[in-house]
Amino acid sequence: MKFCSNCGHAVTLKIPPGDSLPRYVCDACHTIHYQNPRMVVGCIVEWEDRILLCRRAIEPRYGCWTVPAGFMENGETTQDGAMRETLEEANARIEILPLYALYNIPHINQVYLLYRARLLDLDFRPGAETLETSLFAESGIPWNELAFATVRNTLTHYYQDRRLGHYGFHSGTIERLRISPDTTRRNPDG
Amino acid sequence: MKFCSNCGHAVTLKIPPGDSLPRYVCDACHTIHYQNPRMVVGCIVEWEDRILLCRRAIEPRYGCWTVPAGFMENGETTQDGAMRETLEEANARIEILPLYALYNIPHINQVYLLYRARLLDLDFRPGAETLETSLFAESGIPWNELAFATVRNTLTHYYQDRRLGHYGFHSGTIERLRISPDTTRRNPDG
Numbered sequence: 018m019k020f021c022s023n024c025g026h027a028v029t030l031k032i033p034p035g036d037s038l039p040r041y042v043c044d045a046c047h048t049i050h051y052q053n054p055r056m057v058v059g060c061i062v063e064w065e066d067r068i069l070l071c072r073r074a075i076e077p078r079y080g081c082w083t084v085p086a087g088f089m090e091n092g093e094t095t096q097d098g099a100m101r102e103t104l105e106e107a108n109a110r111i112e113i114l115p116l117y118a119l120y121n122i123p124h125i126n127q128v129y130l131l132y133r134a135r136l137l138d139l140d141f142r143p144g145a146e147t148l149e150t151s152l153f154a155e156s157g158i159p160w161n162e163l164a165f166a167t168v169r170n171t172l173t174h175y176y177q178d179r180r181l182g183h184y185g186f187h188s189g190t191i192e193r194l195r196i197s198p199d200t201t202r203r204n205p206d207g
Numbered sequence: 208m209k210f211c212s213n214c215g216h217a218v219t220l221k222i223p224p225g226d227s228l229p230r231y232v233c234d235a236c237h238t239i240h241y242q243n244p245r246m247v248v249g250c251i252v253e254w255e256d257r258i259l260l261c262r263r264a265i266e267p268r269y270g271c272w273t274v275p276a277g278f279m280e281n282g283e284t285t286q287d288g289a290m291r292e293t294l295e296e297a298n299a300r301i302e303i304l305p306l307y308a309l310y311n312i313p314h315i316n317q318v319y320l321l322y323r324a325r326l327l328d329l330d331f332r333p334g335a336e337t338l339e340t341s342l343f344a345e346s347g348i349p350w351n352e353l354a355f356a357t358v359r360n361t362l363t364h365y366y367q368d369r370r371l372g373h374y375g376f377h378s379g380t381i382e383r384l385r386i387s388p389d390t391t392r393r394n395p396d397g
Contacts, residue, residue: 018212022231022240025210025217035335037295038280041212050212054279055243056318089244090228094311094380095318105227116378119306119320121284128246128285130309145225186376188306190284 023048054126057167058098059086060134061175062111067152068172069136071106073164074148081164084171085109086131099132107150109141118171121190129167133184155179166191213238244316247357248288249276250324251365252301257342258362259326261296263354264338271354274321274361275299289322297340299331308361311380319357323374345369356381 018041021028026045033040033049041050061084062069070082085103089095096113103109114133121128143150153159155176163169170189178184208231211218216235223230223239231240251274252259260272275293279285286303293299304323311318333340343349345366353359364377 020210020212020215022208022210022212022218025215027215028212051278052281053245054281054283056246088241089318091242091244091316092313093244094313095309096311097313116309116376119285121286123282123284123287126281128279186306 018050018052021046021048022050052126054123054128056089056095056098057086057127057129058089058095058131059084059102059129060099060111060113060132061117061171062103062107062109062134062136063114064136064139064152067154068175069103069107069109069141070151070153070159071143071147072149072151073146074143075146078164080148081162082159083164083168084131086129095130096132099130099134103134104144106144106147107141108144109150110137111135112137115184116186117184118167118174118187118189120167120170120188122167123190124193131167131171208240208242211236211238212240242316244313244318246279246285246288247276247317247319248279248285248321249274249292249319250289250301250303250322251307251361252293252297252299252324252326253304254326254329254342257344258365259293259297259299259331260341260343260349261333261337262339262341263336264333265336268354270338271352272349273354273358276319276321285320286322289320289324293324294334296334296337297331298334299340300327301325302327305374306376307374308357308364308377308379310357310360310378312357313380314383321357321361 018028021043024046026043028041028043030039031042033042071085072082073079085106087102089098103111111134117133118131141150174187208218211233214236216233218231218233220229221232223232261275262272263269275296277292279288293301301324307323308321331340368374
């Protein structure tokens, strides 16, 4: 950020009075421009014993597989966003089930919220940002071609939970080089 | 937003190619300025059978009571943010417990994430944005002076859960005039 989005004058990075963190502050109109993390919302879409994955037609991780997910938009709920992303990336209609995972990725200022979801019909196909959509059984999951640590981690927990017969809620932090489960991880609750 | 934060030229609200929503796009450098919801992170801070509330010294809802909560900052996790807000508003040290509630407030582009937390000692006092900090038993909660629907709603669920002897995870959407529980509400899991 170099210029004020309100008046167009230059901004300076400084700690405003009463604040404790540096912010971009306009030298002319004194607007303080806060910057905050963004939410990525998506879901694990289930059809019988398979789940829906999308092969990415965009960077980052072009060609790799992911669950449907993307940035939450203003004016929608987290569930609305997860449904919209699934429709955009896979043209798939779903019913949202309980929240399954929350991952913090502080070094890129993102929080992932992933729901479980039920695919309503088999009439899905790749959207504009997707090369290929397909249903995978656990034995066929392309573990070495998954796009993101969040996806790999979530699916690992998902199949562990499925074997145990109940789905927990998983929370963790993804750091640059490693993944830490939170001390606050909750017990599975079915 | 009227000006580009990258180059200072005027922006125009339009749907970029391949997108489906209007964005502020710079007429000169063509930067697309996305705007996304913000997260408010906070907690229900427990000390034996009482919880810590803060009376607000700032607008909105000056003079009303709330749980410690505020906007999540870049570079932190949701738990970090909840701990920082509790320290800033009540100078209180806590241990974060499981996630307790998620509320969508789509008309103001906010998502609340509230954790349960354990107060570590009684050495708390009001921060700069707080008039008063106090521990309340259920019988003393100032229900008619609570600052926000999220707080009222979360505390209602909290005391219901406590009577049942197990804490669930609560998810809902707060609309302009009413509060809807999500169909995805999960069962309590202790």
